[in-house]
Amino acid sequence: MTKTQAQPAPQAIARKSDNFAEWYTDVVRKAELADYSPVRGCMIIRPYGYALWENVQRALDDMIKATGHQNMYFPLLIPRSFLTKEAEHVEGFAPEVAWVTHAGGEELEEWLAVRPTSETIICSTYAKYIQSWRDLPVLINQWANVMRWEMRTRFFLRTTEFLWQEGHTFHATPDEAAEETDKMLGVYADLAEQWLSIPVIKGRKTEAEKFAGADYTLSIEAMMGDGKALQSGTSHNLGQNFTRAYEILFQDKDLTRKNPWQTSWGLSTRIIGGIIMAHGDDSGLILPPRVAPYQVVVAPIFRKDEERATVAAAIEKLLMELPPEVRVKVDWREETPGYKFNDWELKGVPVRMEVGPKDVQKEQVVLVRRDTREKAFVPVAELSERVPALLDTVQRALYERALAFRLEHTLRLDDYAALVAAFDTGDATDAESGTTPFVEAHWCGDPACEAKVKEDTKATIRNIPFDAPDEDGPCIVDGKPGIGRRVIFAKAY
Ligand SMILES: [Zn+2]
Numbered sequence: 001m002t003k004t005q006a007q008p009a010p011q012a013i014a015r016k017s018d019n020f021a022e023w024y025t026d027v028v029r030k031a032e033l034a035d036y037s038p039v040r041g042c043m044i045i046r047p048y049g050y051a052l053w054e055n056v057q058r059a060l061d062d063m064i065k066a067t068g069h070q071n072m073y074f075p076l077l078i079p080r081s082f083l084t085k086e087a088e089h090v091e092g093f094a095p096e097v098a099w100v101t102h103a104g105g106e107e108l109e110e111w112l113a114v115r116p117t118s119e120t121i122i123c124s125t126y127a128k129y130i131q132s133w134r135d136l137p138v139l140i141n142q143w144a145n146v147m148r149w150e151m152r153t154r155f156f157l158r159t160t161e162f163l164w165q166e167g168h169t170f171h172a173t174p175d176e177a178a179e180e181t182d183k184m185l186g187v188y189a190d191l192a193e194q195w196l197s198i199p200v201i202k203g204r205k206t207e208a209e210k211f212a213g214a215d216y217t218l219s220i221e222a223m224m225g226d227g228k229a230l231q232s233g234t235s236h237n238l239g240q241n242f243t244r245a246y247e248i249l250f251q252d253k254d255l256t257r258k259n260p261w262q263t264s265w266g267l268s269t270r271i272i273g274g275i276i277m278a279h280g281d282d283s284g285l286i287l288p289p290r291v292a293p294y295q296v297v298v299a300p301i302f303r304k305d306e307e308r309a310t311v312a313a314a315i316e317k318l319l320m321e322l323p324p325e326v327r328v329k330v331d332w333r334e335e336t337p338g339y340k341f342n343d344w345e346l347k348g349v350p351v352r353m354e355v356g357p358k359d360v361q362k363e364q365v366v367l368v369r370r371d372t373r374e375k376a377f378v379p380v381a382e383l384s385e386r387v388p389a390l391l392d393t394v395q396r397a398l399y400e401r402a403l404a405f406r407l408e409h410t411l412r413l414d415d416y417a418a419l420v421a422a423f424d425t426g427d428a429t430d431a432e433s434g435t436t437p438f439v440e441a442h443w444c445g446d447p448a449c450e451a452k453v454k455e456d457t458k459a460t461i462r463n464i465p466f467d468a469p470d471e472d473g474p475c476i477v478d479g480k481p482g483i484g485r486r487v488i489f490a491k492a493y
Contacts, residue, residue, distance in 0.1 A: 013346070016282050020226040020434070021154075027276055028155040031285050031347045041153040041160035045269070048347065051293035053163065053272055057143065059195045059291065060165065060267060063187045069139040069167060074121050076145075077112040082120040086245040089119065092212020096148040098160075114147040119213070119238070119264055122168045123246035130170060132251050136260060137180075138170040156273035157230075157493050164268035170243070170260040172252065177261035181237040184265040185218040188233030196271065197288040197398035198222045198278045199406060200232060201488060203463030208447050211264075215239035221462040221488065223406040224277035227436035229462045229490040232274050235265035273493070278402050279371075285348025286371050288398055289391040294329040296322075296387060297349040299340045301356035314360040314380075321383045326391070345370060350394045351387065371397055410438040412486070416476050423457035423491065439489040440468070442482035444475035452477055453489060462488045 013026035028034050033049030045053065061071070077100060084090050093116045100112040115121070126138060143165045150160050167184060171177040185202055192198040200220035210217040214236040221229045242248075243259040252258050279286040289295050298315055302308040315330060322328060329349070331340050337354070344352055354366040365383070368375045371394055378386050413419050422437050436459075443449060443461065453476075454460050468485040475482055 013282075013284060016225065016280065017434075023280075023282075024273075024277060025155065027280055027284050027346070033272070033276075033285075034155050039160070041150050043155055043159050043161075045163075048293060049272065052275070052287070052291060053269060055291040055293065056191070056195070056271060056275075057165075060187070060191050061143070063191065064141050064165070064167065067183060067187060069141045069169075071142060072140050073142050073144070074115075074118050074125070076115055078115050078118075078121045080111045080113060082124050083113050085120065086213050086242050088241070089213035093117070093148075096150070098147050098149055115144070116146055116148045117264075117266070118142065118144070118146075118166055119168065119242055120246075123242045123248060123262075126170060127246050127248045130248055130250050130260060133172050133253055136170055136172040136250060137176060138168075138260075139180075140169070141165055141167040154273070154493075156269050156276070159269075162269050164266050167263070167265045169263045170248070171262070172250070172258075172260060174239070174261045177237055177239070177263050180263045181216075181218055181235045181265070184263070185220065185233070185235040188235070188265070188267055189220050191267070192220055192222065192232055192271075192274075193399065195288065195290045196275055196278075197395055197402060198232065198274055199399060199403040201463065201465050202467070203465040203488070205234075205463055206447070206450060206461050206487075208450055209460065209463075211236045213238060213241050215241065219463050221490070221492075222274055222278060223402070223409065223438060223490075224274070224493065225280065225405075226277070226434065227409050227438070227491070229438065229488075229492040230270070230274045230277065231462070231492065232271055233265070233267040236263060238262040238264060279398050280348070283342075284346035286398065287348040287350060289350040289395045292348065292350055293327065294347075294349050295327045295391055296329070296351045296353055297340075297344045298328060298330040298353045298355060299337055299344075300330070300332065301337050301354055307357045310357055310360050311355055315355055318355070318365065318380050318383060321380060322387055323384060326387055351390055369394055371401070406438065409435050410440060412440045414441065414473065414476060419453070419476055419489065420456050423459045423489075436491045438462075440486040441476040441489055442471075442473035443487045444478060444480040445483045446475070446478070446480070449475055449477035457489075457491075459489045459491050462490050462492060464488075 013030055014022035016023040032046045035044045037044050097116050098114045145161055145163050147161045150158050153159050169180050189200050189202050192200045200222045202220055205217040205219055216237050218235045219231050220233050222232050224230050240259040243262055249257045250260055300311045302311045350370050352368040359365055363380045364377050367378050411422055422439055425434055425436055450461050464487045471485055473482045
């Protein structure tokens, strides 16, 4: 194996190591994932970006159904009175809700909310459907768009309108609801790790960071290429908070009437931002093969017309060698090979296949990995095995690389001054000194200590990890006894 040189991009993008934020926006726009819309904070998802989302969506939808859930659809508009029933919920969402106040040429008697999430309308509906323990559990999901008014927006990460799925379940016992909350967090973690090659930390959010109206919230948190955390999926145990407010009652087997226990869980187009930031490099995107719109791009190389014919015939033949499930794009655009290489590197296609007249003669192709740029000459006869194997290798290598990066930038600290210093990256723009860390530290459980860290460093507690070892220690802020394990402090998107 030899390494090929990094090629300059056909459209220059900012260097990831120079300016991460600018690099991110350049990649989104120049790889044609998304673009600005006439309404600030909304975005146009372009075909290449939407194909990526569809692959993520398909994988997750299969898992949601395999765990017993059914899809359904609720309306976009929610009556104002529905939204105001659960006090904590309305308070949490009030500043972000967009209202329809006029329609049909007149002011509406009751304003309608453009859904920020659907707990309220689902509870109002299921108050009618749930009567007996026989009606439980209810296990439903919807794929939808939602709107939360945002002041500072960024493609995929924070947009006023975004796409997501929201699961909603009702159960006859609290244990069942707790089990469901865990199970769906596990589904999100599997999606992130096995499909998107993004290692995640599963854990519980603090009270300050939980969903408005939940008993508790679980999350998966991933480290991005600049060291910041991305909350990549959340699962909420709502207890009976909403079912009480919405007067959902069922008759249990013991003939008493009870409010069911409820969960909700969501994963959004934000995860596309996660894929970009977890894997990309100075040349652009690097997509995990399992969700890449194209897994292999074929670049024909020729000078004369007769060479073109020879190469075209060879490509047609070798495509037959590839397993049908491999997603292949043959790039016949009238551009130089160098231009095409750069363009597909920018778009993050995991494997490039080069086919020229000499390769045809030798019955071989050149395969180049996007992640390492390693180059190999592969006999056409071996393609049916080598291509799927190479895609698997890239899939795993991306995960390993992201995990190594996270571990390398994770600190265990016990001293408050050290914690403040760790998050003080100053004006550094260099990749190394500019990478903000994950800090594992003890915390006493007091929201005031959490708030102080946020004020001093902008870092928050991302979650209380499930698989952190039990360990006693004094709170890094005020020295009071810790909660029995270290929590993760990080700056976050
Ligand atoms: Zn404390």
